[in-house]
Amino acid sequence: MVLSHELVVPFNHPTTAPEALAAVTGLAKLRIKDAMSKGAVWLQRGSRKPVRLRHLSTPLAGGDRLSIHYDSAVLEREPPAASLVAEDRHYSVWRKPAGLLIEGSRYGDHATLARQIEDHFGGKRDVHLVHRLDMEASGLVLAAHSSAAAAKLSALFSGREVDKRYRITVRGDLRLRGSRGRIEQALDGKPAVTEWALENYDPLGHTSVAQIRMLSGRYHQIRRHFAGIGLPVMGDPRYGEQNKNTEGLQLAAVGIRFRDPWRGEWVTFGECPPFVADEEPGSATPKERSR
Numbered sequence: 567m568v569l570s571h572e573l574v575v576p577f578n579h580p581t582t583a584p585e586a587l588a589a590v591t592g593l594a595k596l597r598i599k600d601a602m603s604k605g606a607v608w609l610q611r612g613s614r615k616p617v618r619l620r621h622l623s624t625p626l627a628g629g630d631r632l633s634i635h636y637d638s639a640v641l642e643r644e645p646p647a648a649s650l651v652a653e654d655r656h657y658s659v660w661r662k663p664a665g666l667l668i669e670g671s672r673y674g675d676h677a678t679l680a681r682q683i684e685d686h687f688g689g690k691r692d693v694h695l696v697h698r699l700d701m702e703a704s705g706l707v708l709a710a711h712s713s714a715a716a717a718k719l720s721a722l723f724s725g726r727e728v729d730k731r732y733r734i735t736v737r738g739d740l741r742l743r744g745s746r747g748r749i750e751q752a753l754d755g756k757p758a759v760t761e762w763a764l765e766n767y768d769p770l771g772h773t774s775v776a777q778i779r780m781l782s783g784r785y786h787q788i789r790r791h792f793a794g795i796g797l798p799v800m801g802d803p804r805y806g807e808q809n810k811n812t813e814g815l816q817l818a819a820v821g822i823r824f825r826d827p828w829r830g831e832w833v834t835f836g837e838c839p840p841f842v843a844d845e846e847p848g849s850a851t852p853k854e855r856s857r
Contacts, residue, residue, distance in 0.1 A: 568639075573631070575627065582626065583609075587632060598634065601641060605670055605674045609626075609632060612629070618675065637673040641673075648679050652835055656718075656827075660679060660682075661706060661707075664702055693709055694711070696708050696710050700789075706820070708822060718827040732818060733765070733818050733820045734816060734817045736809075737800055737806070740774035740797060741774070746762060749794070751791055753787060757782060760792075764776050774797070788817060789804070789805045821837040823835070
């Protein structure tokens, strides 16, 4: 079942969100309460931006706009759990499992990394995800805990001052292209560069494992680049042929490294070994910390 409905709370007529929405949608109050807890009900007060209405105790006032975006398939999702890798005052690093969305939609946010982080901190810390990872992929994601922190970290990403590493398994023999190299193929009319370093080749499965570093950030860049050279990522449901895999998409974000804007030192999370020495984004120092 999928439906959307909006109403304006009448003046001088006390009501609750479940009562008001049940009257106009025909949904049972228990279903509406469940939808509220999962982020599918929104409240707009005056000229402010709509916000998710999750708490039954939130008082309503005349003129408030209530809306519900109900999709039973979305609300029934049981998301896999992310795990905390490292925590700092300004940011935290999380390992996202495959199958977990980064952020929600108007139909809910319970099955997302952002919501899991928010719940982990008891709703006491802001959550701003400063980069993205495909739902089908797994790996490290950085979250900022204030708008100011998000701005500083986002500036590092936009300035290409963050070293992000990925590991992929592709169908085919990457050894035929050497031990390392780069793919320079424009995507969506914009320059795109992907560096790779071969880790191993499995002759039985006819698959290759490679470490990846992107020098640009285009939509589905890794997946599109390797499908474009005839070596599609295993388990990719969208790009490539003959690359189905029962274990899902074989693409993981395994490392992230940047200079902490508040400490001035390089920090590393996960795996960021030397790749191409003369192109490392800064040099490691005795102060560098790994987690």
